Amino acid sequence: AQSVAQPEDQVNVAEGNPLTVKCTYSVSGNPYLFWYVQYPNRGLQFLLKYITGDNLVKGSYGFEAEFNKSQTSFHLKKPSALVSDSALYFCAVRDSFNTDKLIFGTGTRLQVFP
Amino acid sequence: EAEVAQSPRYKITEKSQAVAFWCDPISGHATLYWYRQILGQGPELLVQFQDESVVDDSQLPKDRFSAERLKGVDSTLKIQPAELGDSAMYLCASSLATVSRSGYTFGSGTRLTVV
Secondary structure (H helix, E strand, O other), rough: OOOEEOOOEEEEEEOOOOOEOOEEEOOOOOOOOOEEEEEOOOOEEEEEEOOOOEEEEEEEOEEEEEEEOOOOOEEEOOOOOOOHOOOOEEEEEEEEOOOOEEEEOOOOOEEEOO | OOOEEEEEOOOEEOOOEEEEEEEOOOOOOEHHHHHEOOOOOOEEEEEEOOEEEEEEEOOOOOOOOEEOHHHHHHHHEEOOOOOHHHHHHEEEEEOOOHHHHOOOOEEOOEEEEEE
């Protein structure tokens, strides 16, 4: 079955430190992977995607993600966290059967402390 | 920047009552999606439209949920009768092309509380 796992419900990091939000996936065929961010009582905003090419993908707001095929992972990273990065982060994979459908993980709450 | 409009932002309804949500996608976006996000979970697709046609409604509880997109522009999602377990955020999204090319643009959602 196709799925996305985000093993951490919450990640805490001090402002200025690097952050990593973990994601692993299971999908048939080549994975199309996405990261979205959600602020309180708002919809999801697109951060970045991996379709093909370089394993390191750069996105919005200084975020990047590293695709690792052997570990079936797509971890979100940022070299220096900001308090304003505090939000809920969702990893998603494109469904292999309905290629316009995204399958989302359960989300990871990122808390950046001043 | 163009946005996906949703209304209402918040809705409280009693169980067994009917409730409806409205979505206006970005102009020109042919594909429209309704996702449900239960607290503590990721969004799950309820229904997908291509223009006015339903492409995927496999996860839509059809005994109580209905969705339409007349004229292929705005869309309405209805629940009748509402149940306590329907309390969730209902998100509308639209896309210009395939998700792998253009991704989705989400609206701000309608938070439904059934009491």
